Amino acid sequence: MSEAILQIRNLSKSYFHKQPVLHDVSLDVKPEEILIIIGPSGAGKSTLMRCINHLITPSSGHIYFKGLDIPSLHGNQMRACRRRIGMVFQEFNLVERLTVLENLLIGRLGYMKPLDAFLQRYAAEDIDAAEALLTRLGLREFALKRADNLSGGQRQRVGIGRALMQNPELLLVDEPTSSLDPKTSVEVMEIMAELARERHIPVLVNMHDVNLARRFADRIVGMREGRIVFDGKKEELTNDTLAKIYGGDSWMH
Amino acid sequence: MSENLAKEWKNHVGPKRALKTVFYAIIIAALVVSLRNIEIIPEFLKDTPEQLMDLFRRMWPIDVKFLWGFVAPSILETIHIATLGTIATLIITFPLAVLGSKNIVRNEGIRYVMKFIFVASRSVNSLIWALFYVAVFGPGPVAGVMAIMSRSIGFVGKLLSEAIEESSRNQIEAVISVGAPPVSVFLKGFWPQIRPSFLSIALLRWDINIRETAVLGIVGAGGIGLLLESAIDVFHWPGVAAILLSIFVVVLLAEFLVTNLRKKVI
Ligand SMILES: Nc1ncnc2c1ncn2[C@@H]1O[C@H](COP(=O)(O)OP(=O)(O)OP(=O)(O)O)[C@@H](O)[C@H]1O
Ligand SMILES: [Mg+2]
Secondary structure (H helix, E strand, O other): OOOOOEEEEEEEEEEEOOEEEEEEEEEEEOOOOEEEEEOOOOOOHHHHHHHHOOOOOOOEEEEEEOOEEHHHOOHHHHHHHHOOEEEEOOOOOOOOOOEHHHHHHHHHHHHOOHHHHHOOOOOHHHHHHHHHHHHHOOOHHHOOOEHHHOOHHHHHHHHHHHHHHOOOOEEEEEOOOOOOOHHHHHHHHHHHHHHHHHOOOOEEEEEOOHHHHHHHOOEEEEEEOOEEEEEEOHHHOOHHHHHHHHOOOHHHO | OOOOHHHHHHHHHHHHHHHHHHHHHHHHHHHHHHHHHOOOOHHHHHOHHHHHHHHHHHHOOOOHHHHHHHHHHHHHHHHHHHHHHHHHHHHHHHHHHHHOOOOOOOOHHHHHHHHHHHHHHHHOOHHHHHHHHHHHHOOOHHHHHHHHHHHHHHHHHHHHHHHHHOOOHHHHHHHHHOOOOHHHHHHHHHHHHHHHHHHHHHHHHHHHHHHHHHHHHHHOOOOHHHHHHHHHHOOOHHHHHHHHHHHHHHHHHHHHHHHHHHHHHO
């Protein structure tokens, strides 16, 4: 078995004193795998993801990313680490008033001087890379349109493009399809999985939709109330385990 | 709770209605009290229409030679003062507004200092600022520019700070998540969101400043007000008419320009 890309060890997080949202979570993400975390609302899935990208600081525990302990990083080191991890958001989080192209190029900001960003002096190869990605995402014709003109599915593809522009070594994807219709959801997941596999990028996804998770995951992790209650292949995800993750089984019928 | 919703609703709106009634009563009472207080003398009011007609008759026809020779350059100076004052305000206020926004600066102390500067600036009328600067720099347009600036910092600072604080956290977070340095986060996360407000606030303030500058000359701070005062002093009514008319036209033009430009930026 190959070395894990990401090793989460005994991670805990409380927003308020003595009310932990994550309890002692340990988890490994292996190279090139698509790992999907499922679990009810409030289980702490987003919190876990935000800890990994250091958007929040955990209360205790470690997150090792290729030898770096993420929670202990600050300043430039933290930013240098963040740019190696791409993030895709439930609400897409595009900068609405910028063009689609510039939204993709935001993925390069971690590598650029602020002055170049100010003067919109993007490297020619970055623009080429953005063009290639936009073509793959089916958005080439929207490159110079403002992001707020796009539909939900198109926006999420821009979100994926932005993350991939970072040349990430890991993708964090937080409920990418919760704001999308079922058909668009599958399409978005498909293009994302395809691009990630091509680039050999491991992906950590949060989602609610168990069927979608089964369809795209190499491995599934179930979370409930801040704890990991299941970790296995998708074939091992039985109705009993689902009942354990979500509580009760009346919702299944 | 066994109460029905209709009853709950009554209890919910009842107190509010009472409060509203009290509020209106206070306003009416205030109106009555102040009307009594200012002592309008009926004898003075009686011949108002004649006085007005008399004034108009003396103003007409307006002094065209005076208009081109004196009013036009003076109006131009007024516009320059307002424009310079507005630009200086924007340059100085932008960093202050950034420092005064709670989604950028965590430190409450710094934010309060900025809020204090904004409030202080707004609490003093521009005529008073002008008096102060005329005393410092002597009469002339420099005092005017300083007065306009001192007054505008509060207005622009407050509105700009509010615009920054209303920026969507989601969009910012995405830019942070790619590892962008703070300045880039501002440039690509905040600025696109606040740009329309910024331009809109700048135009609005320029429009206000044109109107404010028109009176600053009365205390010696340059611009058309100076000319107006001297024309009134020597009872040169056709000249006064020319001045009033040009102020009216300039204000109207500024308003028209600003309204149209603001539509474009939003
Ligand atoms: N910034 C915050 N401050 C305080 N509490 C928070 C904050 N963010 C999340 N929480 C709380 O932490 C718990 C876990 O939230 P989290 O968003 O991680 O859950 P989730 O599994 O992603 O849920 P969902 O599926 O609804 O997105 C919730 O009870 C939530 O109320
Ligand atoms: Mg979530």
